[in-house]
Amino acid sequence: MLTIFKKEIAAYFNALTGYLAVGLFLLATGLLLWVFPDTSILAYGYASMESFFQISPYLFLFLIPAITMRSIAGEKSEGTWQLLLTRPIRRREILLGKYFGSLSIVVLALLPTLIYYYAVYSLAMPIGNVDTGAVVGSYIGLLLLGSVFTAIGIFASAWSNNPIIAFLVALFGCLLLFYAADPLSQLQFLSPYAYEVSFLGIQSHYEAISRGVLDSRDLIYFLSVACGFLWGTQLLLTKSWKSRRQIVLQATAVIIGTLLVNMLASVYFGRIDFTTEKRFTVSALTKQTVSELSQAVHITVLLDGQLPAGFERLKKATNDLLNDLNAYSNGKLTISFINPLAGDAAQQQANAEALAELGITPTNLNIRTETGLNQQLVFPAALIRYGDDEMPVNLLQNSMGVSHELALNNSIQNLEYAFVSALRKITSGGRPLIGFTEGHGELDNRQLHGAIQSLMNGYEVGFVNLDSISLEGLSQLKALIIAKPTSAFNELEKFKINHFVLNGGSVLWAIDQLDADLDSLRTSGQHTAVARQLNLDDLLFTYGIRFNYDLIADMNCAQIPLTAGKAGNPGQIELTPWLFYPVFIPTTPHPILKNLNGIRSEFAGTLDTIAVPGVHKAIVLQSSPFSRLLNPPATISLQLAAEIPDPEQFKDQRHPVAALLEGNFTSAFLNRPVPAGIMPSTMVPDRGKHARMLAIADGDVFKSQVNPSDGSPYPLGWDRYTEQRYGNESFLLNAVDYLTDDTDIISLREKEIKLRMLNQAKIKEERLYWQLVNVVLPPLLLLLFGLVQYEIRKRKYRIN
Incomplete structure (x- = not known):
């Protein structure tokens, strides 16, 4: 031979x-x-x-x-x-x-x-x-x-x-x-x-x-x-x-x-994955999810046709991942790639309208070529069909504030999480229900637009009026979000929250204990921050958390526009650091904050945890070391923005801003009569089922900014002044995944793929x-x- x-x-x-x-x-x-x-x-x-x-x-x-x-x-x-x-x-x-x-x-x-x-x-x-x-x-x-x-x-x-x-x-x-x-x-x-x-x-x-x-x-x-x-x-x-x-x-x-x-x-x-980051090695959770599929799942990816190089890379990464998932699903996945912009103008319009009804909107790309700047619409999304249910999957992480290449690389890192999260939700009998409370001056629909849109990819989201909802109706929720209430909760509403927690429901508290906002400052030039009377302190104390009546002034902060100029001359708008808009940099290894960008806040305060038997507590977000506290009655003036802060006054310490609590919470109505409106025979156990809470000492952390020209809300975390995207949206999504017991899946967000450019x-x-x-x-x-x-x-x- x-x-x-x-x-x-x-x-x-x-x-x-x-x-x-x-x-x-x-x-x-x-x-x-x-x-x-x-x-x-x-x-x-x-x-x-x-x-x-x-x-x-x-x-x-x-x-x-x-x-x-x-x-x-x-x-x-x-x-x-x-x-x-x-x-x-x-x-x-x-x-x-x-x-x-x-x-x-x-x-x-x-x-x-x-x-x-x-x-x-x-x-x-x-x-x-x-x-x-x-x-x-x-x-x-x-x-x-x-x-x-x-x-x-x-x-x-x-x-x-x-x-x-x-x-x-x-x-x-x-x-x-x-x-x-x-x-x-x-x-x-x-x-x-x-x-x-x-x-x-x-x-x-x-x-x-x-x-x-x-x-x-x-x-x-x-x-x-x-x-x-x-x-x-x-x-x-x-x-x-x-x-x-x-x-x-x-x-x-x-x-x-x-x-x-x-x-x-x-x-x-x-298999042997030769890649440096093992980027084609799917997690054990992913294998389990797809191997347990009881019937066929059809996935339609809306990335086909002539695409820019970066989106071709996203398309290939999506195809690679789905083929890997299919291998572990015993062939239960059927995968197809389509171009929704194929056909004549009428067909394209019909496709766009149908996708818009499902919550899928196109992204307009500005592509620089040798001949100039061209525009192209793409739909970086996929549709998962399981039986009669259909769920959209967003494939593109919002690119505002980061380079085009980095945004696409982040999107590729997030693909496994995006698809597995959607598969787990669509195959578990529908999307979990998430409720935002209303009736206490909370953030309204427009201010919560970005938060709701983000959550709607994996959850059914709506508003809940605690005064009128029944205990049975409340029990249908997986999590309750209380976002910046400004008026007091009555005993009936507190009892319903307590009943929800004792039955294993999770609560996300985003609370401002002091009344302070920028609009009041712009009107009068200064504002005295006074305490709000929310009537929640006793309830929260029982659970092991206390929101303090203070404000954080942090040198690591966002900017606001102010008019600068001498008297008699037309003012010029300049962006100025505003100490009361802290940007919190996550340093904890906890999965809900790991690898996230800074979290933007407005007039945030601090909180403390209290020892409660059977409840584990962990501080997950803190101010920078260059911060200090203001206690009420604190007068805030826009003049502070024009002054250069003295670093010696900010050599304080890190202050806790957010904490996770989980365990078997004690009833706040133990040995107390039930309030009017509740059947006297309603059982109030001494200690409830295992539940989780996330407490954040800022009511605006999940608020979207609004475009003043047309009143339309920006995406969550987008700063219209500096035109950059903070990590608020990812923080919310991770937090809700954690609170709804989908803790394992958060680890899929930790996959890192190195960006390799020429x-x-x-x-x-x-x-x-x-x-x-x-x-x-x-x-x-x-x-x-x-x-x-x-x-x-x-x-x-x-x-x-």
């Missing part, structure tokens, strides 16, 4: 056509990756070789049949095949020698492409910011693809005596096996078996492994298919010795055996240099190899 192996490689590189085929492969690859804008790594902008591994199958369709076409067919056409059979070598050894010889040529053709990795490595920002593990894994996938295509090429070469026909048969066979399964799986009558049908083709396996993930199912598929074609080649070479019945039986046995091996592999499988300044300066290196150098290396090999042959066979 070794002799045949050496002979195969030598024969290929002794002919000019061998160098021509590999040279054209390297030249075409270089041009596609480094010159042509649609597939250029330089235009893509990310320090990744994904483009190379995406276009390689297309180029292999021509390269590998060109390598294998003369392997056996050439021997037959030249009359050397029969001579070869007379040698003391088994047909199997001849076959394997030619196969591994051809595969080695494929490997040699790939070696110069390592220059592309060096180029990406050098152009990354900073240098070396490349996921090398993913590249290694992807090369393994490319080699496995080459092994199957080579086996098909050897089969075609054995099937015909004409090398040209062998080339065409191999090209058709590779094309058919690679692409045919995916369109077949989308046919209506095959839709129940879409996953199984797509599994038969090479494309789904190559796309899975080319990410840098070596899955045992993909590995066994490639090896079994390659072995199957080699076995088929063996049958072709020995068919003159066997009857047609024997050939049919053996071919059937090979096909059935290949299918059985792959079916068994699909049940028991493992150095655009370096590309602008050195574009031509890197294009020449990657387009010209690989063929030059091939030419150098040819010259060296020619010189060796010349010396070896020189006649003295």
Whole structure:
């Protein structure tokens, strides 16, 4: 076999056509990756070789049949095949020698492409910011693809005596096996078996492994298919010795055996994730969620068509994740990608209106190109359908205040959380109910618009009037949110809250103990912050929390616009730090605040926890060390914004602003008569079921700012003055997930994927240099190899 192996490689590189085929492969690859804008790594902008591994199958369709076409067919056409059979070598050894010889040529053709990795490595920002593990894994996938295509090429070469026909048969066979399964799986009558049908083709396996993930199912598929074609080649070479019945039986046995091996592999499988951040390794919670699906789930992703590079990356990441989820769901997920903007203007409008009813709105992108600035609408969302229920999934983290690339990277990090959270909610009998209290001057519908819109992706959200709702109605809620009440709660309402807590309900308290707001300051120039009479202190004290009557002045704060100018001159609006709008930087490792941006607040206070048996308490948010407290009656003036704060006065300590409480809370109505309006027979247990609370000493933390021009609310956390996005929305979503007992899923938000960009300044300066290196150098290396090999042959066979 070794002799045949050496002979195969030598024969290929002794002919000019061998160098021509590999040279054209390297030249075409270089041009596609480094010159042509649609597939250029330089235009893509990310320090990744994904483009190379995406276009390689297309180029292999021509390269590998060109390598294998003369392997056996050439021997037959030249009359050397029969001579070869007379040698003391088994047909199997001849076959394997030619196969591994051809595969080695494929490997040699790939070696110069390592220059592309060096180029990406050098152009990354900073240098070396490349996921090398993913590249290694992807090369393994490319080699496995080459092994199957080579086996098909050897089969075609054995099937015909004409090398040209062998080339065409191999090209058709590779094309058919690679692409045919995916369109077949989308046919209506095959839709129940879409996953199984797509599994038969090479494309789904190559796309899975080319990410840098070596899955045992993909590995066994490639090896079994390659072995199957080699076995088929063996049958072709020995068919003159066997009857047609024997050939049919053996071919059937090979096909059935290949299918059985792959079916068994699909049940028991493992994987190695070569990527640095293990970004394709799904959590145990995710595996459990999808493996327990009782019926089919259809996921429609609204990202298709011509997309900018960043959204192509988001689309690919979404497709990768959903394919991984499908693998663990035993094929219960059906996945489709559509373009809602396809069709004529009327169809696009109808699609947009239908999606708007589901809460999905488009994002308008400003795309800078070489010809100028273009606008494009995209719908970065997905729809999950489970039975008769349908739930939207937002795929794009709001990009306000952060770069476009970072926002997309954050969105990719959040994909697993977004889909698993939606799957858990839609399969658990509907979305949990969340109620905002009303009737005490709380934040209104417009001020809570951003909070409600954020929560509506996974929850049913509404308003609750504690005075009129029954205890049974209140018990339907999973969580109660009390957002900035300004008037007192009566005993009946407090009893209902207490009853809700004792029965395991969770409460989010966002309380301002002092009456202070910027509008009053703008009207009179100063304002005296006085205590509000909310009548909640006794209730909260029983649970183990006390909201203090004070205000935090923090040097780490947001800005407000103030008019600056001398008397008699028109004022100029300037943004000025406002000490009473603290920005709290999360430092706790608790999952509801881990990795969040700063939390913006307005006139926040402090709180203390009180020891209560059976209740665990944890401070989760604090002021900065450069803060101090003001106690009532505190007079606040806008003049304070014009003064430069003295750091010596702010060398205080961190003050607690938010606390989590969980456990079995004691009843605040223990040994007290029930209030009027409650049946006297209502049972009031001494201690309730396990429940959770989050107490925040700021009533505005979940308030959306409002556009003064049209009255429309901004997204939660968006600062209209500085045009940046704070972490208030993520804080709310994490908090509600935690309060509604979906604690495990919060950990999915902790996945971090490093942003790897190319150095655009370096590309602008050195574009031509890197294009020449990657387009010209690989063929030059091939030419150098040819010259060296020619010189060796010349010396070896020189006649003295």
